[in-house]
Amino acid sequence: MKLPICAAAVVAALLPLTAAADARLAQRNNCTNCHAIDETGRQASSMSFPELARKYGHLGEDQIVKQVRDGSAGHPPVRGNEAQTRDIVRWMLTLK
Numbered sequence: 025m026k027l028p029i030c031a032a033a034v035v036a037a038l039l040p041l042t043a044a045a046d047a048r049l050a051q052r053n054n055c056t057n058c059h060a061i062d063e064t065g066r067q068a069s070s071m072s073f074p075e076l077a078r079k080y081g082h083l084g085e086d087q088i089v090k091q092v093r094d095g096s097a098g099h100p101p102v103r104g105n106e107a108q109t110r111d112i113v114r115w116m117l118t119l120k
């Protein structure tokens with residue numbers, strides 16, 4: 025009976041770590057050259073991740089990953105590791 029409580033505690037403890045890892049991934053994939061991770065650190069060249077999540081979240085993860093990798097009207101192609109790009113986008117969509 026104690027197991028679900030423990031599992032929840034472990035997840036809660038790991039969440040900040042996961043966010044830090046995702047932020048590092050975004051840095052390593054150069055996303056942060058153009059996008060700020062949060063709204064306090066606005067970058068000159070484009071929107072922050074929470075703004076992007078609000079504006080483009082409706083496109084869905086697959087389409088967003090495709091646009092980031094292949095480029096779109098507003099986006100230069102950014103061809104990092106696909107699995108990492110997907111992780112970053114999935115995380116970005118939680119930042120709304």
Ligand code: HEC
Pocket residue numbers: 050053054055056057058059069070071076080088091092095096098099100102104109112113
């Ligand atoms: C060279 C600058 C640059 C880099 C590097 C960059 N972006 Fe962008 N990104 C932009 C611009 C400019 C837009 C257009 C925003 C707007 O005005 O709608 C954009 C838009 C987006 C969008 C909205 C959907 C779209 O296709 O327009 C997402 C999601 C996004 N970026 C994620 C990322 C991720 C994830 C990375 C790293 C893998 C990344 N970007 C790297 C400049 C960049």
